Amino acid sequence: MASAPTRDIGHLDSNYGTWYGDLQEQIQDLTWPLSARTYALMRTDPQLTAVLSAYTLPIRRATWAVDPAGCRDEVVQLVADDLGLPILGVDPEPGPARRRGVRWADHLRLALLSLTFGFMPFERRYDIVGGQARLVNLGERMPHTIGQIQLAADETVQSITQNLAAVRPIPANRLVWYVHDREAANWTGRSLLRPAYGAWLLKHEVWRVHATSIRRFGMGVPSVAAPPGATPGQVAEAQRLASAMRVGDRAGVGLPDGFRLAITGMTGSVPDAMGFIRYLDQQMSRQALAGLMDLGDTSNGSRALGDSFLDLFLLSLQSIADEIADTATTGQTGMPGIVTDLVDLNFGPDEPAPRIVVSDVGSRQEVTAEALEQLMRSGALAPDPALEAYVREAWRLPERAEPVRAPAPQPPDPEPAPAREGQELAASRPGPEPVRxxxxxxxxxxxxxxxxxxxxxxxxxxxxxxxxxxxxxxxxxxxxxxxxxxxxxxxxxxxxxxxxxxxxxxxxxxxxxxxxxxxxxxxxxxxxxxxxxxxxxxxxxxxxxxxxxxxxxxxxxxxxxxxxxxxxxxxxxxxxxxxxxxxxxxxxxxxxxxxxxxxxxxxxxxxxxxxxxxAARYLASEQLDRSTCQPCRAIDGTVFDDLDAAEKAYGNGAYVSCLGGVRCRGQVIAIWDRR
Structure with missing residues (x-):
């Protein structure tokens, strides 16, 4: 058998040593570090500001959480506490306001600057509390403050140096590095604004020309004609009178006998500056898949077209949000993620680490009353307490004065279905007929x-x-x-x-x-x-x-x-x-x-x-849970073989596999057959 390769022959790029730019970029103003200044100017453009807001605001509004992913409760709680994030399936309500430490919402807002500048590094800082390393700060290191990016032999980031002589290099193991569309050793990434550079440059030039034309020709050009046989002095006076004319509420003119005044507008056709500016705006939004922003300014369009634009745009948002979550969890090559570094420092490198996850960004459609009505009419959904509770919570409706009870479980079939694979607790789901x-x-x-x-x-x-x-x-x-x-x-x-x-x-x-x-x-x-x-x-x-x-x-x-x-x-x-x-x-x-x-x-x-x-039939009921995790949803309604099996699952007052631990409100209910 051939030996497995253990060393690289090729390389990512020819940037080994001090990083000096994207070799494929031909415009000097878009090559780092000049690119930081250029993109800072571009993001103030109204159209590009709207594009960036359309990308970042839905991601910031999305549901971010720590997914336990089977990790120990102690590890998951430490990560959730230090990042100020809820635990998926455990924390249905927002926690108390954070007064110190990392605020995830603020960190996410700054991390999304990687879309603008191409990359966005952060430096982590810990406090040692009770023998544990607790994350207290993720300090942003703005791209325009970085003077040098030093690469290692494998062309990963080794350290960075900021533009302050007194600050020593920051090693890679202290950095969290968000980068957009990185290729090879280009650790400064590729800004979301890069394809819009040409349109942006032309647009601002057209703005200046159009403003000048309005100022110069908006009210016409005044001319004063001297009388026939005018002397050179009279011609000069006519020129002076025409040049002295100004637009205003009280503007007027008095002319000597025989002089004639005319205000002449532009003749012939002129370039459509506003149409060209609209075209450039559409190009800037189209390059970011944000074409739905221009539907009201185009000559054609439909609701179906708008839905298609929206679907594509939301998918792009979900992709970017997933990249942010993955970087925050596992980091980049040579630079550990926030979560993995926190777990490694406190529990060792062999301890499984939870994940940061994000949902509701293009991963599912908005649930509307119309959609629910159609789903129920077609039979795809049936009204039940869980659905009603979701709708009331999603639209912030008041709770019922009399809670609706879930239908009670039914006697099983004569031959109960076998237990699910990997589940020690027995046995079958209840039958379809309602009990009394x-x-x-x-x-x-x-x-x-x-x-x-x-x-x-x-x-x-x-x-x-x-x-x-x-x-x-x-x-x-x-x-x-x-x-x-x-x-x-x-x-x-x-x-x-x-x-x-x-x-x-x-x-x-x-x-x-x-x-x-x-x-x-x-x-x-x-x-x-x-x-x-x-x-x-x-x-x-x-x-x-x-x-x-x-x-x-x-x-x-x-x-x-x-x-x-x-x-x-x-x-x-x-x-x-x-x-x-x-x-x-x-x-x-x-x-x-x-x-x-x-x-x-x-x-x-x-x-x-x-x-x-x-003896009775013993069933698992998660009706009292305010927020039901996946294991509890799976066990809900299960019929146990006997009371011993039920006690093994719920003997301490909570389902043993519940991700919420002591917060679980699962119960064992008993049904006696009366014949």
Whole structure:
């Protein structure tokens, strides 16, 4: 077998060493670094400004998120937190406003300048917080500030040097490099405006000529004729009178006897300057596939033509957005992406990294009321609660006063379908015939009980949080005054009171859930008394959750104290500032963890009743999820083989494969056949 090639013979370009320009570019003003100034002038043209806005604004408005892609929750959360992006399928609502660190919307706006200048580099900066490298800045390095691009032997970027003598070269491993239409070693790319250069240059020349012609000939040319036999002095006077005429509201002229005034306009045909300018504008939009911008200014056109233009344009936008997302995730050759570098620094190069993804930019058509009506009329769609919820959310309509219930699942066929490949949980989907409404469980009451328990805990939480901050402040003040930095890593919190609060709420909810499950059975003709709740497991979960929340707050306090404890700082002052930082933290983590613990208690109460009840059909229901991830959509409606299989999937109050983790509100419902 022939040996595999391990070394290059050819090369990308002949630019090895100091990069000096695109060898194929023949216009000096479009060769970097002069191109940065030229494109800066071009983007102020009204037509090109509209073209760039048509490209960038839909991409900036699109839905950007971090796709877990099967990665560990800890890794995904770190990336999402540092970039200020939601997690796909987990964060349906926008999070709190970011006051510091990277703002993705701002970074995306600047990254899209690569369309204007051809490339756009950024320099990343980290802070070490709690032993982790946290991304705090992506500083733009504007193309016009870069004096030199140094290439490595393989003609990838090795470093850049800015036009400031005091600034040392920035190595490639610190750069995020967005480039549009790169070819070979041309790391400055190709601007979206490059094909419009000729039209832009001619247009501005025609502008100047047209403005001059209007100014010179717009009101005609005055002439004064001297009387027959005029003397040279009279002819000179006629010339003076004609030259002195000015246009104005009070303009007038007085002439000597025998003199005659005439204002003569242009005769014959003249070039159509405005038509030529419109032609040049159309060429500038056409080169960017933005022909739909000119449909109102052309002699022909139709709605079908406009739709075709729009489809092609949206596909081009999606392609550019995907390039931005891919660069932000994995970077360019020799320059790591934002995500991969962040994961490598904190978890090592072998840790799988999530991806930044973008949707709604040409990937799907806008859903209109007309489109929905046609789809339902043709039978391609049927009205259901999920569709109604989507429509209400998409068009910001109010929720129903009485939530619509999903049709209850049906008895399976006599021979159930085999389990899906790779799915350990059984077995078949429900049949097509609806069951009696009396068998439908009241999941609204289940959600209300859970929400009431959560509200009770959160109402009492401020007092616990204040006590925790007080405990931490005393330890921080002592450590700073003693100059013992190591002591800041040993901060502890007594979480006993929080554990007791949570345990009481969990036990009460478990008992309520058992009663609700018993009522669901009774509604189907099955009588079963709620059994006593096993308290030991729920109390252990409460202790663990309280300890996790306390440890998280202690870690945040330690990180803030390490940053503020500069030499000579007073311990009390540092402690006060750290307490203020902690007080400003969002309660989202508390809500998620407490909500997850309450879901565990709710599941414990329901399953305890099912274990004492006659055998039933056990189904997965994701009706209570506000936003359902793909695994939960797949399990929704599945009929389990038995209660053990159902408990393996939902025993802790959430579907085990849910991407939302503790936020999952999936339930096990039971259907008893009455024959």
């Amino acid at each position: 409404a009396a068998a439908e469980p009241d999941l609204d009451a289940v959600q209300e009980a859970w929400q009431a328990a959560l509200d009770t805990v959160l109402e009492a939480w401020p007092a616990i949080a204040e006590d925790w901050r007080t405990q931490l402040a005393a330890q921080i003040a002592a450590a700073v005054d003693d100059g013992d930095v190591h002591a800041l890593t040993q901060l502890t919190i007594d979480s006993t009171e929080a554990a007791e609060l949570l345990a009481v709420a969990m036990l009460e909810l478990a008992e309520t859930s058992a009663e609700q499950m018993s009522a669901e059975a009774a509604a189907q003709g099955v009588r079963v008394e709620p059994p006593p709740i096993e308290e030991g497991h729920l109390e252990a979960v409460a202790v663990a959750v309280a300890a996790l929340l306390a440890a998280g707050l202690a870690g945040a306090a330690a990180a803030a104290a390490l940053r503020l404890a500069v030499p000579g700082a007073a311990g009390a002052a540092v402690a006060v500032e750290v307490a203020a930082i902690l007080a400003a933290l969002s309660l989202r983590a508390v809500r998620d963890q407490v909500g997850g613990a309450l879901s565990t208690a709710q599941a414990a109460g329901r399953i305890a009743v099912l274990r004492d009840a006659p």
